[in-house]
Amino acid sequence: MEAVLMKAAGGPEVLEPGVLPKPEIQAPTEVRVRLMAMGINPLDTKLRQRGTFSGQLPAVLGCDGAGVVEAVGSEVSMVRPGDEVFFFHGGLGMAQGNYAEYAVLDQRFLAHKPKNVGWAEAGAAPLVCITAWEALYEIGQLSHGQRVLIHGGAGGVGHVAVQLAALRGARVCATVRRPEQVNFVHGLGAERVIVTEQEDFVAAVRSWSQGERVALALDTQGGEVFARTVESLAYYGTLVTLLDVPLDAAVWKEARVRNLKIGFELMLTPQLRGLAAQQERQTRILRDCARLMESGVLKLRVGARLPLREAAEAHRRLESGGLLGKVVLHTRALDGEAGA
Structure with a gap:
């Protein structure tokens, strides 16, 4: 063969x-x-x-x-x-x-x-559907009416996650890299789409949520994105990541002060x-x-x-x-x- x-x-x-x-x-x-x-x-x-x-x-x-x-x-x-x-x-x-x-x-x-x-x-x-489902529904326990931030909303996992979140009745904010991806992600059910090369996503999330931030965030990129996403979460919120996380002590201190739940999604396990x-x-x-x-x-x-x-x-x-x-x-x- x-x-x-x-x-x-x-x-x-x-x-x-x-x-x-x-x-x-x-x-x-x-x-x-x-x-x-x-x-x-x-x-x-x-x-x-x-x-x-x-x-x-x-x-x-x-x-x-x-x-x-x-x-x-x-x-x-x-x-x-x-x-x-x-x-x-x-x-x-x-x-x-x-x-x-x-x-x-x-x-x-x-x-x-x-x-x-x-x-x-x-x-x-298969991979993207299972990953998005586990991250949002099982680990993140997403519920109707919650605000959720999804990074990489135009990508493989991201574009499925936006749809699954919208189907659960969540209010979805997603990030994309390029302006030409905005309409596509809006069409999937995102209420707010942030172009990261044009806007600071932390400030944009704060404005969109009227200062309340989000209850759940899905990190599909890791590194600095994970670290800054901590700032986008409401107190007692949940951050689910698909990747390794930074070891910066200041990041973990802020996550602890916010009483965040940190979840790892590795569907390969x-x-x-x-x-x-x-x-x-x-x-x-x-x-x-x-x-x-x-x-x-x-x-x-x-x-x-x-x-x-x-x-x-x-x-x-x-x-x-x-x-x-x-x-x-x-x-x-x-x-x-x-x-x-």
Whole structure:
């Protein structure tokens, strides 16, 4: 089968088209999926730069996948050949990722693809949907009427988080980097959109909230953004971050004085630590998101689609910044269906 192999850690050029044996079902509850599309995430670029969690090379990256069930093990009951599915699995170094034409995984980690959603959108969805859901609904305990600040509202996780927050009835403020992203994020449900290259987001949040600040903030950028977001939170508020946090003592002192709750969202933990029950819980989240997608109230924006063999270029585009939504690869099965 066609696959993209990472043969060393480094720049995008280390991703090379290659050929691997078609994976075989090894357990009675496993399923083989013929992949159609796979999302590219910042996680993929970090693993490419630094090496996978296992350190084994060559490796196949890619945690997001969408495709058609081709074969099933003897005890599979949740799907059957011909079913259209999407999922988050593999790509961390321990199991084959989805920059390939086929993947094998347990049936417990599959969700049925929304019927009215294209392959590219389905392939783009798993990581960002699960991450935004866990961060806002589970860790952040977002409730109706709360003010929430979402950083990177035009990005992969951010544009899903804005929609999920709006669906919960929150009042949403989001940051973006560029003026041309403002209308897009307003259209997702944001009440206030701050262009960070034009405005100081702390002052803008204070003005928008009439001095009350926000009850919940989602940090998708880390570093200085995390530190300054502390200033944007109301007392007894919650700050959820996707990244490592600064060790500046002054930041933590201010967070403590405000009685903030600091939450960490790393949706990779179930795979990294072999927590199958938590992987199943995440798959249930993906199924809930599939229903929202099918009803049309949750939409995935795909900013660029490229053939699987152009994975290196896909990484370059993601790292260049400024895209709306996700970058997606597609296999030869969709080469003739650019809009799929």
